[in-house]
Amino acid sequence: MSEADAVRRAEEPATIDTLAKDxxxxxxxPGTTLLVHSSLSALGWVAGGPVAVIEALTRALGPHGTLVMxxxxxxxxxxxxxxxxxxxxxxxxxxxxxxxxxxxxKTPTRxxxxxxxxxxxxxxxxxxxxxxxxxxxxxxxAPHIVADHPLDFGVGPRSPLGFLYKEGxxxxxxxxxxxxxxxxxxxxxxxxxxxxxxxGAPGPxxxxxxxxxxxxxxxxxxxGAAFGxxxxxxxxxxxxxxxxxxxxxxxxxxxARNR
Numbered sequence: 001m002s003e004a005d006a007v008r009r010a011e012e013p014a015t016i017d018t019l020a021k022d023x024x025x026x027x028x029x030p031g032t033t034l035l036v037h038s039s040l041s042a043l044g045w046v047a048g049g050p051v052a053v054i055e056a057l058t059r060a061l062g063p064h065g066t067l068v069m070x071x072x073x074x075x076x077x078x079x080x081x082x083x084x085x086x087x088x089x090x091x092x093x094x095x096x097x098x099x100x101x102x103x104x105x106k107t108p109t110r111x112x113x114x115x116x117x118x119x120x121x122x123x124x125x126x127x128x129x130x131x132x133x134x135x136x137x138x139x140x141x142a143p144h145i146v147a148d149h150p151l152d153f154g155v156g157p158r159s160p161l162g163f164l165y166k167e168g169x170x171x172x173x174x175x176x177x178x179x180x181x182x183x184x185x186x187x188x189x190x191x192x193x194x195x196x197x198x199x200g201a202p203g204p205x206x207x208x209x210x211x212x213x214x215x216x217x218x219x220x221x222x223x224g225a226a227f228g229x230x231x232x233x234x235x236x237x238x239x240x241x242x243x244x245x246x247x248x249x250x251x252x253x254x255x256a257r258n259r
Contacts, residue, residue, distance in 0.1 A: 040113060174234060177221055178224025197214045219258070
């Protein structure tokens with residue numbers, strides 16, 4: 001969506017103040033640990049862009065809340081599995097040999113939106129060290145969330161998602177659907193029905209391989225509809241706020257019945 005389209009969609013500009021009030025009305029409470037998936041364009045025209053969205057989320061959570069976002073880098077992965085777009089097999093060896101090692105401070109996110117890309121660069125934000133499935137966090141729980149992110153099964157029970165699940169975090173889908181709900185990948189681990197594959201990423205001493213699941217998202221919207229999280233309005237966007245543990249447990253049981 002172009003900026004002109006965002007202006008046409010919005011009855012008025014969204015600001016830090018209006019976004020923070022909308023988030024509070026949607027149920028975002030001070031002191032919460034909140035995993036956010038977002039679309040800036042879905043909000044309409046925002047004065048201050050992604051920085052304003054992050055400031056509004058921070059204000060809604062208060063000084064004792066912790067804000068978490070995915071900071072994924074899908075290009076730091078085994079090129080044989082790339083589909084969007086695929087690359088010729090003749091390129092795979094060169095890609096593996098030439099990709100720079102993942103650096104939490106420098107490596108940009110890929111295709112997950114302007115808000116998380118902005119968030120990972122801000123003062124006080126910590127980022128986990130997984131080359132594909134890192135998470136960024138700021139707030140009291142941030143050091144615990146991003147610490148010791150294992151290479152194997154990057155969104156599994158021992159990942160930041162697993163920590164958020166155990167600690168009773170909430171998930172906010174801000175202008176996006178359940179296809180962006182990464183907690184459903186944790187549900188796939190709890191369900192246990194996916195095959196294991198070998199993934200890879202560049203490391204300081206060359207290409208390294210690790211274990212991962214062959215994730216799928218084709219039924220995530222169906223799972224989300226069945227789960228039935230309430231819908232609120234934040235600026236021009238639909239917002240869904242729900243407890244992560246309830247969603248993951250529901251999704252794992254749904255997968256056991258329907259996949």
